[in-house]
Amino acid sequence: MQCDICLRHENLKCPFWCATCARNRLYEPRLKNAQTLLHKEDLGRQVQAATASASPTNGAKPFKKGNQGVGDTHNWTSDEASGGKDELRERTQDTLTHIDYLRKEIEAGKADIARRKAYLTQRRFNMASATRGLAEQRAVVTDSLARAAIKTDKSWDSMHTDIVNARVFLCTEAADLYGLRQRRRRKGGLFRDDYTIGGISIVDLRDLNNASPTQITVSMGRLAHLLVLTSHYLSLRLPAEVTLPHSNYPGATIFSPRSSYCAKDVPYPGSTPLQSSMTSPFDSRNGDLHPLPRPRPLYLDRNLPVLSKEDPVNYSLFVEGVTLLAWDVAWLCWTQGLHVSSGSWEEICALGKNLWRLLVELPQPRPVQKGTLSKQTDTKITTPEGSSSRSEPQTEPCRRFSLGEYSHGSARSFLGGAKGTEVMQGWKFQSPVKVIDKVKSMLLGELAGAEWEILDGMEFAQGSHTVKSEEAVLVGGVRQEPVPVTGETKSIGMNSMQAADDSVPRSDGSGGPGTGKGTSGWTKLKSRGS
Numbered sequence: 140m141q142c143d144i145c146l147r148h149e150n151l152k153c154p155f156w157c158a159t160c161a162r163n164r165l166y167e168p169r170l171k172n173a174q175t176l177l178h179k180e181d182l183g184r185q186v187q188a189a190t191a192s193a194s195p196t197n198g199a200k201p202f203k204k205g206n207q208g209v210g211d212t213h214n215w216t217s218d219e220a221s222g223g224k225d226e227l228r229e230r231t232q233d234t235l236t237h238i239d240y241l242r243k244e245i246e247a248g249k250a251d252i253a254r255r256k257a258y259l260t261q262r263r264f265n266m267a268s269a270t271r272g273l274a275e276q277r278a279v280v281t282d283s284l285a286r287a288a289i290k291t292d293k294s295w296d297s298m299h300t301d302i303v304n305a306r307v308f309l310c311t312e313a314a315d316l317y318g319l320r321q322r323r324r325r326k327g328g329l330f331r332d333d334y335t336i337g338g339i340s341i342v343d344l345r346d347l348n349n350a351s352p353t354q355i356t357v358s359m360g361r362l363a364h365l366l367v368l369t370s371h372y373l374s375l376r377l378p379a380e381v382t383l384p385h386s387n388y389p390g391a392t393i394f395s396p397r398s399s400y401c402a403k404d405v406p407y408p409g410s411t412p413l414q415s416s417m418t419s420p421f422d423s424r425n426g427d428l429h430p431l432p433r434p435r436p437l438y439l440d441r442n443l444p445v446l447s448k449e450d451p452v453n454y455s456l457f458v459e460g461v462t463l464l465a466w467d468v469a470w471l472c473w474t475q476g477l478h479v480s481s482g483s484w485e486e487i488c489a490l491g492k493n494l495w496r497l498l499v500e501l502p503q504p505r506p507v508q509k510g511t512l513s514k515q516t517d518t519k520i521t522t523p524e525g526s527s528s529r530s531e532p533q534t535e536p537c538r539r540f541s542l543g544e545y546s547h548g549s550a551r552s553f554l555g556g557a558k559g560t561e562v563m564q565g566w567k568f569q570s571p572v573k574v575i576d577k578v579k580s581m582l583l584g585e586l587a588g589a590e591w592e593i594l595d596g597m598e599f600a601q602g603s604h605t606v607k608s609e610e611a612v613l614v615g616g617v618r619q620e621p622v623p624v625t626g627e628t629k630s631i632g633m634n635s636m637q638a639a640d641d642s643v644p645r646s647d648g649s650g651g652p653g654t655g656k657g658t659s660g661w662t663k664l665k666s667r668g669s
Contacts, residue, residue, distance in 0.1 A: 143238050159234070170223070177219055299551050306543030307502045309372040314498035317365050321495050334491025336361045341491030344465055344578055347458075348585050352439035359437040359461060360384070362490055363391040366467060369498065374548025376400070378470055379463040379571070382434060390438040393463045396571070398432030405431050408456075435460030444586055455579070462578045465490050466571040472497045473566050474554060476541045484568070484577045502542045 144159040154164060318337040323330050334341045341358045342350045363381050370377050380399035382392045388407045435456045439446065447454040469487045472479045472494075479486050479493050486493070545554045545562055553559055568574055 144241060159238070162234075170227075173223070174219070295551065299549070302549065303541075303543040306372055306374075306546075310369050310498050310542065311502050313365060313368050313372065314494075317361060319365070319491075319495055319499055321491075321499070332492065334495050336365065336491070341494075343490070344461060344488035345485070345581065347443050347461070348582060350443075352441055352443075355443075355461075356390075356438040359464065360391045362468075362494065363393070363437055363464060365494070366464070366471070370471060373471075373475070373543060374546035375471065375474060375554070376547050377467045379467050381464070381467065390436060392434035392436055393460050393467075394432055394434055395459070395463065401432055403431055405434060408434055408436055435463060437461060437464060443582070447583070447586060458579050458582060459575050462487075462575045463571055465493075466568065466574055468493050468497075469568070470566070474545055474559075474562065476544065476562070477501060478565065484574045487568070487574055488578065497542065 142157065142160045142163070145157045154160075318335065320335045322333045322335065324333055336358060339354060339357050339361065341362065342355050347355065364383055366377070367381050367383055378396045378399065380394045382388065382394070382405075384391055387410075390407070392408065394401075394405075433456070436453070437457075437460050439457065441449070443454070443457075446457070465487050468490050469479050475497060477493075477497050479496075545552045545559050547554055554562070
């Protein structure tokens, strides 16, 4: 029998194909089951009626089997058949209605599938027409973007070159205005370099014990000012913050790297700190109770050996301060490609040499290149006859030193970026603690081994007349020009800088007033027997 829904015939492998086939297959068993149940129910009623009529308490006549029972059975069979027909007719009508509904759904589904196929076909056609010239358009757009990127890179490189040249010019001019000079002198048959700033010899950290407090104060103050100005022009933030003299702050100081840039108003060393003014409970509760950082002074009011005996705390702070200043100079040199202190801490001690090499000896303006940094530039070769001829393109040699290249103030060549980190990879003295310990141990070792005795001019003159056989000995390996040791020292501030310049010996050997015989920096050691 063919199904009206799936239009398939039943077979032995698959007796039905859809739910309607399965339901139609179950109609006959269900009808037989219903007939059996109805027949069973009728038999039950007959048994109940026969039992009730045969009961003596009922008073009715007993049931007799005859024609009456046969008629009742016939009537029940006709009623049952008519009821089954009506039920089958209703079920058939419902089935036909459901079949019509399913056919309509199938027709709607087929129409939707056809509509979607047409839509997809149209989209494929549109995509094919749109991508027909896409490769050529992509190539044109890519080329235009590449040209724009190259042009932007050239403009950016040219601008960065101008910025670097401006930084080099500002730094070299500042060094020239400050009078940063190198002078080679011959002493004892050997040549040595002497570095001056404003005519004042720059003290090497290894010669602090032999220098006068005036010379140390003036040279360190000017070095600090030049270092701050150079870092400002180079847009660099020094690891150890330097504070220059200003109102109510007469001397230059420097902070440790951990205490630098804390954005607090730190009082001048020796003055009353701000915490002492917080006497009320309200100020104590709302004020910042954390201790203020302690700046390291870059000035002296007495000779360093005397300071080490009379005030060990200030002596330690001063040695830390000048070492931090030298460490700042070495760090600045390393960021600009001048690799100092690569192997020894003693190279950091030469402040004048490092700063002179950074600002005077090596800086050269960068050539403005027409291409990228790796482009080749054409050069001209002048013949001996004076005629110029065009040569082949030559590549500019790569220089490790590049003043103004890396900074904290530009996105290109940012010192805090990946390339800047590579620049600082070889810097061995990331912390100044090791250098400070070395300088302290070196200075204290000199003091302990030399048995210093500081003599004024009169006492030295008297000793030279009375003891003819004793001969003056130069102690400590003086590296700078001899400076006078005055008997009376004083603090150097902003207003006394010019007066201090007059009392410090110049690099040409001329000294200030009061420089006389017997005060050239020589000391007489005590006799071992006395």
